[in-house]
Amino acid sequence: MKGRIRKVDEVAEGVRRIVVDIHLKADPGQFVMVWVPGVGEAPFSVSDIENGLQLVVALRGSVTRKIFSMSEGDVLPVRGPYGKGFTLVKGTVALVGGGYGLAPFPLLSKRLKDLDSHITLLLGFKGSKNYIDPQKVGILADDFIVATEDGSVGFKGLVTEILEDLSGYDMVYACGPERMAVELLRIVNPSKVEISVERLMRCGIGVCGSCVLDPLGLRVCSDGPVFRGDVLLRIEDFGRFWRGWDGRKEEIR
């Protein structure tokens, strides 16, 4: 599939919301592989699918640098959606995001609202220049709490420090840095949390093994990218290792 970029907004320093004229069906938490000809290909969370495909893109490597140089009218080829997304729960839920990890939340919050769930949104950022206004990307929430490491917006500290009591939630959905996810698993019932995991991917369709999580042999691209917390606690790589392009494990800093 390919479509023209319809809208580009800077939502924080080095983070853009991009809407592409591609109409697809996707579950919240699934991802697409975006091809940037001449540069490469990378996975991105499907952020929203209403009125086109919305992606939240952070400047990280050569693929995203090239995407940042594109503007309205440029063509973006994608394949997907791939993977297994979040399980939708009707009830009282929390969405926990770190930085641009909030990417899948717009679509997720809409689907949860379709079920009349009560949504508490908890977002953490490094500082005000990294802060992303959830309304600007289309996240629906009944309550919203924000924390920044430098205290420039909302509470001072990590997002995981403001959620002392998460026991009342029927489900906690999380996406963000792996350190945040690891910390989250310390404070919530692991069987009531679903976390979107990121790894290097090549095929995206479950045949190459590049994104494997051991010792369970789970493929992030097709068994995930969303996994339940109790499954992740059995992954020795989780929070510790990331596999490079040659498959060697590298420590997550």
Next chain:
Amino acid sequence: MLEVDLAGVKLRNPIVIASGILGISRGLFLRLDREGAGAVTTKSVTLRPRSGNPLPNIVELEFGLVNSMGIPNPGIELMCEEIRSAVPHMSVPIIGSIAPTSAEEAKTMASLLVESGASAVEVNTSCPNVQDIGINLINKSVELVRSIDREVDVPILVKVTPHVQDVPSFVRTLSEAGADGFTAVNTLKAMVIDVDLLRPVLGGVVGGLSGPAVRPVAVRFIYEIRKTLPGAAIIGTGGVENWRDAAEMIMAGADAVGIGTALRRGLKVINEVTDGLRSFLIERGLTLDDIRGVVP
């Protein structure tokens, strides 16, 4: 009833996970075992770690996949660690696939794989996606096989490229050099162009075609190899999506059947194929031996 003897290696069923597909970590070896495979082939390994080709590495077509992974792997040492830690917990054999640059390397890697617990060695001189190894070493195949044969006692399989012209003389020469069997076939050199963007899709430009499109080619290779070498072990590989495709390869002469591209539909495909084969044999009152190479 699905047990197979592959050059002395016992398989509980004929379904072998093809090289390049998932065989990269302890967890995946064990998982493929649990999901019902008869054997698991490692991704091809090189002496040193290798990062593979730039992305995109894969294009999905309605009749298969074109990939240009470029043999990404963590190198022989780490691959052996994965195998060593998996083997004590495995109920099926691991076939170690190597992509050497020289006879010396082939010998070294083969013996390290066997020491780590690999039950057979597959020599990949047929990968179309690399410059320095793979298909560009096809003319060295005999030399590589000979050096491995002197070094290890396990069966040696040669992964055959569908670009070979004279199949009988190719396999006969390798058999004389010490190859116990053949995995036929590797992917067919291919290319996909995006006509809207006026450029090739794959980062490696040229890749290898797998999936249903190559199946009849694989069947013909299996048939020719079986006619040439009645005693050779053959893993038929290329586009097997269901039990009928697997049965077809066995009828052409395969002992075992590789599966790879089909796993894009999920690992459940493995059990679907073995269940289907079993039902077919029961319904028809046949055994695998009855149908192997049955076509005249």
